Amino acid sequence: MLLDSTPGNQAEKDGPPNISVQSSYMIDDAKTKLEMACPHTVSCADIITFAARDVVTMSGGPRWNVLKGRKDGRISKAAETINLPAPTFNVTQLIQSFAKRGIGAKDLVALSGGHTLGFSHCSSFEARLHNFSSAHDTDPSMNSEFAQKLRKKCPKPNRDHNAGEFLDSTLSTFDNDYYRRLMAGKGVFGSDQALAGDYRTRWIVEAFAKDQSLCFKEFTASMVKLGNVGVIENGEVRLKCRVVN
Template sequence: MVSSFNKMHILLCLLLATLTTTAQGQTRIGFYDITCPTFQTIVRATVQSSFRTNPAVAAGLLRMFFHDCFVLGCDASILLSGPSTERTAPPNLSLVGFEVIDAAKTQIESACPGVVSCADILALAARDAVVLTGGIGWQVPTGRRDGLVSQASGTVDLPAFNDPISVQISKFADKNLNTQDLVALVGGHTIGTAACAVFSYRLYNFSGTNQPDPDINPAFLPQLRALCPNGGNVSTRVALDTGSVNRFDTSYFVNVRNGRGVLESDAKLLSNPTTRTFVQRFSGAVGGPALRFTNEFARSMVKLGNTELKTGSRGEIRRVCSAIN
């Protein structure tokens, strides 16, 4: 039988290991195993419940995590409310899923007050959203802390729907993400939608030519025009992955390869030899390539999730995700 002294010694060693890892600016698997062992179960159940009511929340949570990490790192700054915060910036006005994170946080605070960061809740929720839509699961390193700053001006770092491929590559490189990471993560567009407002210019007057974007497959153009008529409702939302909007699979890459990318930034993946290579790889025959995409997506999500970490004494553990303590 283990003595009380030995038990205390073991717990002290585990605590020191946690503090050392965090002080070194790293996340790790199992960060909350002792301090909040029900953390992942609560997040998963909350995301599942919301998904059953509204499947679109899966794409919303994934996009929210991506937008959070690209501005000031993965520190839940996207969740802060108030004037001129990130969530008030145009790229974030259509984000959905804030209530899911808030609900999970409320339950976690009841079970383990002051322990789990909103940033880690969002990272887990994004993973669970992918799994619920048929994607692969992965172990999410945790130990992030929540940021104290959120500014709408910071969203200039976000990749935009009309960014040339060179700008996309540069923005990802600024976050220590390479071109393979770029294509894999943009593959998250296999779920979700975009408003006509962000791509209808491609359908009628691309670059002031009064003609459609030549990158659009002519057979696909009538379908997009029917969904987004010239002068029609710009808030109408269209699937980014035609025919598979709620399924995490490789059909997004098949569509891009065939000139059926909805966003200009997606279509431009074919304009660069390196990004085109990854599009072709991820859109290949079912079996090997499909597995490679899901694995590479998971790897790149872990890499993204370690962007500009706040750990140790940096940041805080928020009591509510929408406000600093």
């Protein structure tokens, strides 16, 4: 995710789903300081994992122990971003996507709670707002007042490419507001709202909406599990996160 594109290769960071990912300079700054303190020791992959934990904690969320020792990969291809779960996925597609990584339905719902700190541009959800189907102009699973609010922010045609919506109402606070909004029909992504409408996941959404401590407990357990997915054993510790050694 951190590698820059080259003349012969478009890297993951430049794939369509990752265009809005910003602030990689902060990872570069952390890497520079770590190389000065303990050279060739801490990988960029570990830095990202620590940063994910710390931003959650600093935003009022839980803290968990991060397993260390990851290595950095040498290959980054934008085409592989097609494997990321899309904001239009239904629950069956989401469960199948996460299952390929050894992650279950409860983990899927828990990790989706990370959207409590998220923002999305209109392009990721505007299909829910205009000409949704032959029977409905907007997605009927969406709260009608919320739908009208989003239609004003994301008109058709939309000439403001920076327009969008935060994925919950508490913005920079990590909490369970995301789940409460799903129960009220105010999920921004179709994939998020689907979690509250499917019997396989609705009970989990309900539980997290009612109990923030349970939400935090399951989120930390799922983050530890996610941190063990795709760990590379024969990689390297990059000297600079943007380029291979």
